[in-house]
Amino acid sequence: MAEPPGRRGPDLPAARALSGTLEAVEVRAMFDRIAGVYDLMNTAMTAGLHRRWRERAAELAQVGPGSRVLDVATGTGDLAIELARRVSPGGEVIGCDFAEGMLARARAKASPAGGRHVQPRFEWADALELPYEDASFDAAAVGFGARNFTDLPCGLKELTRVVRPGGRVVVLEITTPTRPPLSLFYGLWFDRVVPALGRLAGSLAALASRLLRAPAPAAIAGAYTYLPNSVKRFPAPAVLAREMERAGLDDIGYLLTAGGIVAIHAGTVPLGRA
Numbered sequence: 001m002a003e004p005p006g007r008r009g010p011d012l013p014a015a016r017a018l019s020g021t022l023e024a025v026e027v028r029a030m031f032d033r034i035a036g037v038y039d040l041m042n043t044a045m046t047a048g049l050h051r052r053w054r055e056r057a058a059e060l061a062q063v064g065p066g067s068r069v070l071d072v073a074t075g076t077g078d079l080a081i082e083l084a085r086r087v088s089p090g091g092e093v094i095g096c097d098f099a100e101g102m103l104a105r106a107r108a109k110a111s112p113a114g115g116r117h118v119q120p121r122f123e124w125a126d127a128l129e130l131p132y133e134d135a136s137f138d139a140a141a142v143g144f145g146a147r148n149f150t151d152l153p154c155g156l157k158e159l160t161r162v163v164r165p166g167g168r169v170v171v172l173e174i175t176t177p178t179r180p181p182l183s184l185f186y187g188l189w190f191d192r193v194v195p196a197l198g199r200l201a202g203s204l205a206a207l208a209s210r211l212l213r214a215p216a217p218a219a220i221a222g223a224y225t226y227l228p229n230s231v232k233r234f235p236a237p238a239v240l241a242r243e244m245e246r247a248g249l250d251d252i253g254y255l256l257t258a259g260g261i262v263a264i265h266a267g268t269v270p271l272g273r274a
Contacts, residue, residue: 022226024128024150028099031075034223035101039076041224051078053262054143056255057172058082060266061139066090070137070162071120072127072155073097073145077106079172080120083141084110088118094132096125097145128154132162135269139163141170147234156247163269169249171240171265174231175256237263 022030034041042050057079063069067087071080074095084093097103106122125131127142128151140159149155159169235243240263241252249267256263 022148022150024098024126027148027150030223030226031097031099032101034220035076035099035105037220038102038105039078049258050144053172053257053264054079054082056257057141057143057170057264058086060264061086061141061168061170063087063091063139063168067138068092068136069094070130070132070140070159071095072125072130072140072142072159073148074106074122075099075102075143075145077109077120077122079141079143080106080122081110084118084120088116091118093118093120095120095122096127096130097122098124098126100124128158130158130162134161135164135167137163137167139168139170141172143172144174146171146173146240147230152235153243153247156244156249160248160267160269165269165271167269169244169247169267169269171244173234173240173263173265174261175234175237175263176232237265240265 031038046053061069061083063083063086065087066089068091069083069087071077071083071093074080074097077095080093080095084091087093095103095106097106103122103124106120110120110122127145127149140163142155142159146152146155156169156171159171163169234240237254237256241254244252244265244267248269250270252265252267254263254265
């Protein structure tokens, strides 16, 4: 599948970065620009726990050897790689994203895995208009990408559409705790520490920019202002569960982990779906 011609896209508007709301072309450009620091920043922001959260999400997908699974907004491919372990041997995993910079990282990361595990295939696709047939997957998942959907109900309906009756849809996302002391720590971490890490990453990129054509420091700093604010505007867990129900899913449940900072939702496509 061919992706659109490469474009850097517009710079990240400061006002919308603060609001946590961007247009699709701006989201795409942002992720293309931060692809080189994305994995490092994820590890720094979560103390490496994001790997365990993806494992839990893969468990809730309830797939096994021979299953066919879609990972939407795959980013650098960590969830797709985890799912590939679970569908081996004989299964198939497709990781799709609309930021080619992220897909390039995913392909490079997956290549050395090889061995007895299924090799994920990474390809360009828009989460709001997935180029896959109805009921063509045993499960679909999105990890830390749903809050970047410019139309969340549409994205959830697309995830549901491509999964067969009886299959699972899983959404892994950061959420906002409401009870102290965790809510106080969360506010400090995401309002102060994460943007500071973004500025630091931007400064380090500036040192290498002349030799490596690294993204501008402001692009990285702006991204890590937008990302925490995008969490704040994302629906609370109970509200997201209702949105998944409206998208056509049954048997919806969610678990909170990391003290309530991370929510993993899962629902089942009804057996009677036409």
